[in-house]
Amino acid sequence: MIHRRQRKLTCLLVNLTVVLFLQATGHGDELPKHGLNAVSDRGMVVSVSRDASEVGQRVLDAGGNAVDAAVAVGFALAVTWPEAGNIGGGGFMLVHPPQGQAPAMFDYRECAPAAATVDMFATGDESQYRLVGVPGTVRGLELAHRRFGRLKWAALVRPAVELARDGFVVSQELAQSLNTVLAANRDNGELQRVLGKDGGSRPWQQGDHLVQPDLAKTLQRIAEQGSPGFYEGPTADAIEQEMRRGGGLITKADLAAYEAKERTPVRGTYRGFDIYASAPPSSGGIVLLEMLNAVEGFQLRREGRWSAKTLHVMVEAMRRAYCDRARYLGDPDFNTIPEFLTSKEYGAKLAESISLTRATPSAEWGADIYLPAENEHTTHYSIVDHDGMAVSNTYTLEDEFGSRIVVRGAGLLLNNEMGDFNPKPGVTNAKGLIGTKPNLVAPAKRMLSSMCPVIVSKDGRAVLVTGSPGGRTIINTLFCVIMNVLEFEMPLREAVDAPRMHHPWMPDTLRIEERLQKEHHSELQRLREMGHSIEEPPKRQGDAHSIFISRDTGKRLGVGDLRRHGWAAGQ
Known part of the structure; x- marks a missing residue:
């Protein structure tokens, strides 16, 4: 019975996403196959470059x-x-x-x-x-x-x-x-x-x-x-x-x-969906799963996506997971990575440490470790073919x-x-x-990375393909996108467009996109009252070119991120 209810909820989510996407783009039955938004019954390629996306489309056509x-x-x-x-x-x-x-x-x-x-x-x-x-x-x-x-x-x-x-x-x-x-x-x-x-x-x-x-x-x-x-x-x-x-x-x-x-990708679950992401020397997958595990026990959907409580809980999860990134992660050929980091039990332990009324000072959470800057100029692309390979x-x-x-x-x-x-x-x-x-540097060693290609699946079939550039902001960008889709049931276009935030643990400052400041000023003020330090808004965070696959119709919804004017090309 529980399994059937979960399946029904998943189908409702997918159907809602498709319907709202078509309504938002105003195409109805005339589905665009190319552009910032695209829909296809077959393959889909989304990247930052129109020429490159169309190269991928031609390969699928061949x-x-x-x-x-x-x-x-x-x-x-x-x-x-x-x-x-x-x-x-x-x-x-x-x-x-x-x-x-x-x-x-x-x-x-x-x-x-x-x-x-x-x-x-x-x-x-x-x-x-x-x-x-x-x-x-x-x-x-x-x-x-x-x-x-x-x-x-x-x-x-x-x-x-x-x-x-x-x-x-x-x-x-x-x-x-x-x-x-x-x-x-x-x-x-x-x-x-x-x-x-x-x-x-x-x-x-x-x-x-x-x-x-x-x-x-x-x-x-x-x-x-x-x-x-x-x-x-x-x-x-x-x-x-x-x-x-x-x-x-x-x-x-x-x-x-x-x-x-x-390598074997890291794997976790969230609300009945399977989450696959990059394993070390990428820190992305482990940190992402830590954050998802930490927030899963909270009823954030009931609180609302932009409530101060939701924002606070997400920021506190970011703070804790990024601290573990600094303490434990590196090239697995040179280090032993603790297995407990992605466990549900550890996620629950992190959740228990989150006060709902007070920001945890980062100096209290691993005060002996600080992180260097990491540059933001990366690129990501997502592809799904006719057979469902993603x-x-x-x-x-x-x-x-x-x-x-x-x-x-x-x-x-x-x-x-x-x-x-x-x-x-x-x-x-x-x-x-x-x-x-x-x-630390060593011959033939791979340096730690924040890159985090992600594929979300259900019952063995890919549902969401996403990723982003952005240095250390990458993981938090994907945390926001995945929460928007799986927790708050946003259509993909809205989920990608929604304003993002980033807390790297150190420095102890929350970065938010300008739109979040404009649209949710009062909620951010409540965060300040809880002890969060909020930085002046950056122009953009990330570039999440993504694809959603309907489990009912098989349609591929390609969304290029407006922050970089990406291009989706469908078969």
């Missing part, structure tokens, strides 16, 4: 599955969204196969080169070249394709080759992104040559044409040779030479030794355009991920340094 499309989109974004799309960085891919197969996670996070030392950043004056980690994207996409792909590898990389070789139309968002980084790096000759308009002499405008011939040659080698076309041969030679030129540590031996890894992929160069180092002759940007390690062993202070052991 008979490829969601992983095939994810590989093609990943390479296409390296061309069309160089701020974060990459072959010189790394990330995590979560795959939920059709019903009956276990979900899988592919870890292609960058790692430290063999010459790295535990105290290499202790002086704080290292060059950008020493911040470059060994890239993982190409090996990661290849591993996922080898495990689940259907189409030939070369056919999946070829669209990116063509976009780089023949060029594509620059969007308003890309023009702004390029102009910002180019203006801030006038003395970076190779960056200006490769990504600048007329060598950097004029600003980009919407409608311009961007061509990247060096990158096209690099991608062509990857298309023809697979990962050896990147980790060996001319591209590896060019990367090693670039490192020597600037005093970096990566060698051809480091590149050849890099391995992407298939892919959630988040990858990054770390900072905006990574290290801003363009490998000469190869046209690719390198990451600056080594900065995500703890810089000074044993030195932890109120200025933001953290020196705890789990995330």
Whole structure:
């Protein structure tokens, strides 16, 4: 009886989401298949770039599955969204196969080169070249394709080759992104040559044409040779030479030794739904499940999404989970991660520690640990194919355009991920340094990440595919989106658009988006009276391009986040 009631509630939730989505977009029976909002009976791709999303759609049209499309989109974004799309960085891919197969996670996070030392950043004056980690994207996409792909590898990389070789139309968002980084790096000759308009002499405008011939040659080698076309041969030679030129540590031996890894994703439940998310060295999945477990015992739906109590409980869950992130999490190949962190029992213990009338000062909750800053320039895309296979992929160069180092002759940007390690062993202070052991530098070690691709399923079938960029805000962005859908029954468009908040434990400050301040001023004042310190609103938090799959009709609802004007492309 309980099971039937739960199933009925789930169906009502899905039906309500579909109906409200169609009402909100005003399309009725004429469902749009492309745009900021899209609906399809078959496959769906949502990313930050229209060109990349349409590449994924064409792969699905050609008979490829969601992983095939994810590989093609990943390479296409390296061309069309160089701020974060990459072959010189790394990330995590979560795959939920059709019903009956276990979900899988592919870890292609960058790692430290063999010459790295535990105290290499202790002086704080290292060059950008020493911040470059060994890239993982190409090996990661290849591993996922080898495990689940259907189409030939070369056919999946070829669209990116063509976009780089023949060029594509620059969007308003890309023009702004390029102009910002180019203006801030006038003395970076190779960056200006490769990504600048007329060598950097004029600003980009919407409608311009961007061509990247060096990158096209690099991608062509990857298309023809697979990962050896990147980790060996001319591209590896060019990367090693670039490192020597600037005093970096990566060698051809480091590149050849890099391995992407298939891992088991973390799994939890919330209100009868299964939550799958990235496992360490991503901190995202464990922290997300901690927060969901901590709030599940509260009747927040009854309180209302924007009540002071709901906001307070969510913030206190964030505070506690982010503290555990600092204390316990790092590369699992170098650390033992406590299993209790994602248990319902531990979540209940965290819930019991939450006062409903008073904010817990972070100094009382792990006062000996502080967190460093983590940059926000990542990108995420979500894909669902006709058979129901779902892919959630988040990858990054770390900072905006990574290290801003363009490998000469190869046209690719390198990451600056080594900065995500703890810089000074044993030195932890109120200025933001953290020196705890789990995330100290070591050769071949992967640095801790906040990336958090997520897939929510019910009865073995994917229901929600989501993820976001945003550095340490990523996990809290997804916490907000998932709560909006599963707890408060918002339609997907509303759930993604809703204002977000972020508390990182340290510093002890709540960040809120401007809309939350405008629309719920009185509730925020109540939070202040409870002891919460609220920061001036940022322009935006995250970029959650998402897909919802109706369990009744099978329709895929693709939603591009307005914060970055993403693009959904359905079959």
